Amino acid sequence: MEYNFKDIEQKWQDNWREQQTYKVSVDTSKPKFYVLDMFPYPSGAGLHVGHPLGYIASDIYSRYKRLKGFNVLHPMGYDAYGLPAEQYAIQTGQHPAITTEKNIARYREQLDKIGFSFDWHREVRTCDPKYYKWTQWAFIQMFNHWFNKDVQKAEPISQLVATFEKEGNQHINASCSEAEVFTAEEWKAMSEKEQQSILLNYRIAYLADTMVNWCPKLGTVLANDEVKDGLSVRGGCPVEQKNMRQWSLRVSAYAQRLLDGFDNLEWSDSLKDIQRNWIGRSQGADITFDVKDSDVQLTVFTTRPDTIHGVSFMVLAPESEYTKQLSTPEQEKEIATYLEYVAKRTERERQSEVKVVTGVFSGSYAINPFTNEAIPVWISEYVLSGYGTGAIMAVPAHDSRDYAFARKFELPIIPVIDNGQAIDLSESSYDAKDGKMINSGIINDMSVKEAIQFIAEEVDKRGIGSSKINYRLRDAIFSRQRYWGEPFPVYYKDELPYMLDESKLPLELPEIDKYLPTETGEPPLGRAKNWQTEDGFSLEFNTMPGFAGSSAYYLRYMDPHNENELVSKEANDYWENVDLYLGGAEHATGHLIYSRFWNMFLYDLGIVCQEEPFKKLINQGMIQGRSNFVYRIVGSNTYVSLGLKDQHETTEIHVDVNIVHNDVLDTEAFRTWMPEYANAEFILEDGKYTCGWAVEKMSKSMFNVVNPDNIIEQYGADTLRLYEMFLGPLEAHKPWDTQGIEGVCKFLRKFWRLFMNGETFSVSDDEPTKEELKVLHKTVKKIEYDIENFSFNTSIPAFMICTNELSTLKCNKRAILEPIVIALASYAPHIAEEIWSLLGHKTSVTMASFPQWEEKYLVEDNFEYPISFNGKVRFKLSMPLTATNAEIEKAVKASPDMERWLDGKDIRKMIIVPKKIVNVVV
């Protein structure tokens, strides 16, 4: 009976579906374990061989945890809202729901073939009204809460209103857009419109005029993480800065908690680093400068208050309020010209031309509170309006950007730090944070550290500033001028936003006739008929961004069919949060921040019991393509084999990897591949055409896409699973090379043969030998260690070695083979199920327990002690492992090999380490 993977895999996939083998429910008698994959966006191209890598790893871990007695939640779903479906709709008029549905069906079909143990009863789709009801619901909660900095927590807006009515806002310490101080009386005297406008500044989901990334080509605004190098991440379209009225989420309020949370997370340091940099905490001080002949006070943020005596000018961001306040009439014209220039510059230009120094003098002078000197105030685009106060004190001697500016506009450069060596300021600034203060009045001779401390305290004492922490993290812009996304549960009355009643949820996405933004520049929902509330108020035209639906989906899996709550308390108390989360590192600054924020917010409300959503995170690497090339001799239709190409002038041409085997081109297939190659001629070596190759991104244009369906057709799902793991460490990027798959396929056939006596399945019930037990226990120990440490790649060799050894021992004993089948079941579930059932078991191997290994079977009676001289192994000596150090030493000295290796030298020392290596030092 040959190993017929096709029948076996079909049979067990059907069986799992019929028996609902992987359906889970709350079971308090068992410990829970929640394994989650980042759910995919179902694109039209389907899965390539790189996509399932993480799913296979998480599936192995899930299956292993089940065998270890855990109740495992392992769900899957679809992040179904997104741009590609909508772009396709704009081009073809096809409703995005239809293409999305089609793509999901295709994804599901491909996923099923790989044999995952997902509980599909819990599937979620972000575009399903039953699902996005809870996305809208969460938004309403964010609208109805504000962030109290004193307790670092979200609190109901109703409480805030109560405080306003009692004592105004003077004692409120909130994360807030703008706050003018008012009393209780003033509050009560305000109209509803005025009150609502003020409350908008406090809400966690708020509507405000903000500088946004506007992408004209996509016709929508984008969040910071959706923009890279001034281009949109999706589509690479130019992005510009624009002031627009948009919904935002007050993510920045949670900056400190997002940082503190890392302490209890098992995430890779590099990923934590990426998030830390993105949050960008910096500790410094606000310092207020008086302005000469003006009432305006100029506040700057600095991390280097120690350098205050070196300030030789101030710089304002062009968009800053200060720019209007501090521009003098004499400079008006010049400033206007400059502001015009800045406004015209795209974000991309600004970023790519960082070295170009521009600026204009405002006409005003600030007074340095420590030297009382008047220092000129400039305006320049190198200062950002969105960070700190939008104004800086410039210390050209010790900041390279200020230095460049001072050089260009010939402003004084005053050194205030001396590092013991002569600091040369003729070419560059000295930015380091060590040395002694000079030219700095009262703080002369202090160290930088002391000076920072002293000035900060002094500023505080004089009431001209205070120490402050700034974060780079911005609030998340939450509006998108697109169709295919969640509608906001928002209507407008008197130009102010109000939330729909929760009983009206979900507010379903309306049908429209065209998916392009309207000619008037309004979002597509502007076309929807009757897009208003029952009492005639207009509904919001924008839709929510991609990250809205993906921010809390892990909670919905816990209780996916609950129509009354996002997640029931019972389900949440049991499943708590995700124990293991697998996905790409590209979500570090997007989804993984938003999800943490969203979850913390729900935690503040008491909806969820854990503050952090994902306890352990693993970022699987990308599988790259391995492209093949042919070499066309320039000006001909002749192609030369790799080894001979240097003899000709050639052009490198990508060739479909599917017509290349072991880097040898199928020349006939090449001729029929594309019409232009029909008459191709070849210069062969050894009768073969050898192709060149390179590792590149897997993509259609490189003709290097490998489809998992083809691999499964040819080798089976178990082989695909094993091979994907075998390729290399889970977290590493690695190229796909189909050549190597033969090895693991061969292993499965060999493993199968262990159970076969000719054509019949047979195992013996004989007692295993010591040797066989050793193979078993060694293998089980290794597999357990590997899975616990996520080094799945090294498990495959362990299985191969085990199989080879048992094959050599001609071992077909049940006592040995049965536990190994269980250990293999996580990796290759189909073949394991088949053998398990042939072994006479009536229930799934999923119900089995992971085998226990014992150290006693692993120790040998006699051990070949490697004897090394100065660290180099020279010979081996067989002795019992139980020998004492004294016995070993005696035996080594008595060994006949010693004399030769000592070569007349004396033994200075003999080191016998617990790992049983003897090192003789001569």
Added chain:
RNA sequence: GCUCAGAUGGCGGAAUUGGUAGACGCGCUGGACUCAAACUCCAGUGUCCUCAACAGACGUGCGGGUUCGAUUCCCGCUCUGAGUACCA
């Protein structure tokens, strides 16, 4: 520029973390089986010393160091990849 990760045969990679470097697989070479092919099996395969050795030397990007012993730890470089970027 800053931060992080990495560099091991022809290729992918192993070495459970300071203890026999190159496991395992691919590829390659030779052999067995076969009329032949496929399948399967066996042997060899880091480099160098004119062949072989169960003889030796050298070998984990480069240069130093610590150690009885370093792919592993420390210092200084080079290169590659990723993140981020006028964040004051």
